[in-house]
Amino acid sequence: MTIGRTLDSDPIEEARRQWIERGWESAADGMAAVTSIVRAQQIVLQRIDTALRPFDLTFARYEILTLLSFTKRGSLPMTRMGALLQVHPTSVTSAVDRLESQGLVERLPHPTDRRAVLASITDTGRARALAATAALNGQVFEQLGITEHQINQLRTVLRALRANAGDF
Amino acid sequence: MTIGRTLDSDPIEEARRQWIERGWESAADGMAAVTSIVRAQQIVLQRIDTALRPFDLTFARYEILTLLSFTKRGSLPMTRMGALLQVHPTSVTSAVDRLESQGLVERLPHPTDRRAVLASITDTGRARALAATAALNGQVFEQLGITEHQINQLRTVLRALRANAGDF
DNA sequence: TCCGGAAGGATTGATATCCTAATATCTGTC
DNA sequence: GACAGATATTAGGATATCAATCCTTCCGGA
Incomplete structure (x- = not known):
């Protein structure tokens, strides 16, 4: 027995559900991945800026x-x-x-x-x-807050994405 | 027998090697992951902007x-x-x-x-x-150019990173 | 050989966006 | 009724992109 509003409050997962609900299933996972990349970049860049501020x-x-x-x-x-x-x-x-x-x-x-x-x-x-x-x-x-294994998954997957985009 | 300049021309892997060479091994993988995120975001955002341009x-x-x-x-x-x-x-x-x-x-x-x-x-x-x-x-x-499995790895790992950053 | 145009390298100016800080207005509580 | 906190905006600084420009180098044909 679940309540209508799921406990999962991740806005990206919520958007993914909306995508599926509207019949865009084939794009839903890609949308979620792209949005995750954009958001993750915001997070790490903010940390970077904070760490670099003392050095101008x-x-x-x-x-x-x-x-x-x-x-x-x-x-x-x-x-x-x-x-x-x-x-x-x-x-x-x-x-x-x-x-x-x-x-x-x-x-x-x-x-x-x-x-x-x-x-x-x-x-x-x-x-x-x-x-x-x-x-x-x-x-x-x-201090990324994810495991060493996850860090390496990230490197591998994003390397494939970059290679596919003609980066190197 | 390898040549001094490796054939791997990925600039991020090259930076990672430099990190290790200078004794920053404990940060090398994280640095590579963060740089990958930043670069991947540039790539997908550029594609997004191109797709959205006709719609202003x-x-x-x-x-x-x-x-x-x-x-x-x-x-x-x-x-x-x-x-x-x-x-x-x-x-x-x-x-x-x-x-x-x-x-x-x-x-x-x-x-x-x-x-x-x-x-x-x-x-x-x-x-x-x-x-x-x-x-x-x-x-x-x-059209992300990576496999469905990789897309889901990406979602999972970045979800952990976002959760750890207090995003949701 | 030389000369004229194509291409490369760097900069400037204009535009759009984002962030920080400060401000004006409104709400709600003690 | 005063005051802390919330809401939205403005102003200013920094950055990224695009188009146009200036100077230099390269290369092919007369």
Whole structure:
């Protein structure tokens, strides 16, 4: 004997039931999965922003800084960063603008191609990237609240989705 | 005998290797999972935006419209929508602003609480929501490019993550 | 060889969205 | 009747995208 209003108050499951009720069964699970992805991203991004706030960084700028710190010379052409991080050229420009004004990155002319610009990480930038990574590791990446097994399922499934979308 | 640069060109796996190389093993899988979520959201949101463009809707506005079409009276207080869709009050205000200017929703005074405002879907709004859902179902939700089993794994794991974050 | 157009790289400006903070109004309770 | 809390909005800052622009490089044909 169940009550009309189920105890399950997950809004995504509720939406899925609505989908089935309206005859959209073949899309219901996909809808629920997509909505879950969107919501999960909101959750993790909010945690990331909170962890990064003391360092005056957004996730986009953090990614750029960390990418640069991983390279041999500490510098990359703007376009190459956009390609690696999958962001638009204009976003790279504005993010580097801000990083430059913060003294974490500087723009250098490309040695051989006068069209291109190198973004180069400064010593301050390296230190900031390290400290921010420590915060993210401790406050976000090690605290997802799901099991190691689930984390690996997530990686595997989303890797398939990304591959299918032509990401790599 | 392997070459220095592995054939696996997935940037997220590459980042994970860097994490391990630097001694952040305990955070490496979580980092990869989080980055995968962020990237997967970019991918599906881009597809959603493409599918919704002919209807002059963003995903946020589509969600509001569909939520309203699911209610008995076709109307809800602003705050209630924000709570159900997990978006900030200001986002609800601006989204309803736009929906109202498009003639898809109208603002009505709350019958008993003069503080509150009801957003009410119009007939045009209902028709738009239906057409947009058909497009999303066919072009996105049924075309994720992963197996039904993987879709359900995704739902389950992300449900755990959301529950753990206090979502429901 | 040279020259002219196609393509690449980066930026700017315009637009839309989201978030934070502050504000105005209203409700309900002590 | 005063005051804490709820509801919605406005204003401002940050970010992402799109289109257009400027400069540079590349390449094929005269």
